[in-house]
Amino acid sequence: xxxxxxxxxYTSPIAPSRLFKASIVDSHxxxxxxxxxxxxxxxxxxxxGGAGSIKQINFIDGRTFNSVKYHIDELSEDKYTxxxxxxxxxxxxxxxxxxxxxxxxxxxxxxxxxxxxxxKYYTKGEFMLKEEDIKAGKEKVLSMYKVVEAYxxxxxDAYV
Numbered sequence: 001x002x003x004x005x006x007x008x009x010y011t012s013p014i015a016p017s018r019l020f021k022a023s024i025v026d027s028h029x030x031x032x033x034x035x036x037x038x039x040x041x042x043x044x045x046x047x048x049g050g051a052g053s054i055k056q057i058n059f060i061d062g063r064t065f066n067s068v069k070y071h072i073d074e075l076s077e078d079k080y081t082x083x084x085x086x087x088x089x090x091x092x093x094x095x096x097x098x099x100x101x102x103x104x105x106x107x108x109x110x111x112x113x114x115x116x117x118x119x120k121y122y123t124k125g126e127f128m129l130k131e132e133d134i135k136a137g138k139e140k141v142l143s144m145y146k147v148v149e150a151y152x153x154x155x156x157d158a159y160v
Contacts, residue, residue: 002121002122002123002124002125002126002127002128003120003121003122003123004120004121004123004129004134005118005119005120005121006118006119006134006138007116007117007118007119008116008117008118008119008138009114009115009116009117010114010115010117010142010145011108011112011113011114011115012112012113012115012145012149013110013111013112013149013153014112014113014149014152014153015107015111015112015113016080016105016106016107016113017080017159017160018152018158018159018160019105019113019115019148019149019152020077020080020082020105021077021159022148022151022152022158022159023144023145023148024075024082024103025049025075025077026159027042028041028042028043028044028049028055030148030151031144031148034147034148034151035144035147036060037060038059038060038063039057039058039059039060040058040059040060041057041058042055042056042057042058043055043056043058045069047072049072049075050072050075051072051073051074051075052071052072053071053072054069054070054071054072054087055069055070055072056068056069056070056089057070057089065089066089067089068086068088068089069086069087069088069089070084070085070086070087071084071085071087072084073085073100079104080104080105080106081102081103081104081105082101082102082103082104083100083101083102083103084100084101085098085099085100085101086098086099086100086101095123095124095125095127096121096122096123096124096127096129097122097123097124098122099119099120099121099122100119100120100122101117101118101119101120102116102117102118102120103115103116103117104116115145117141119134119138121134
């Protein structure tokens with residue numbers, strides 16, 4: 001089995017509590033509303049959205065992916081941490097066993113958030129990931145993050 005790990009850091013002017021509630025805790029409601037051109041729905045397949053739950057993201061027809069399922073390994077609203085494992089779906093290519101993500105929101109000195117995301121890719125056999133595929137995935141996540149951030153800036157009373 002192969003393994004690759006990447007850590008990225010993003011900053012936001014939004015406080016960690018608001019950003020965490022909007023982009024993690026209530027993502028199943030907010031994200032499909034903000035990104036209807038790409039995401040049809042986010043469903044709870046098992047559980048209530050906390051640790052141990054399984055969620056499925058359903059993309060609109062005609063997209064590269066139809067859906068992905070992921071297991072929530074940890075969700076701490078006190079520590080602003082969220083860890084999950086991509087279980088199945090179109091994003092898991094044939095030679096990719098799983099992808100895990102560790103997300104942590106920390107307060108920045110300016111009152112905003114520093115988001116740290118570590119993604120770990122577990123490959124089958126000698127398969128090597130292409131850097132452009134990883135970069136494309138990161139760009140999609142960052143664009144979603146920026147859409148949520150823009151919504152929170154425009155709606156200062158949301159998720160307080």
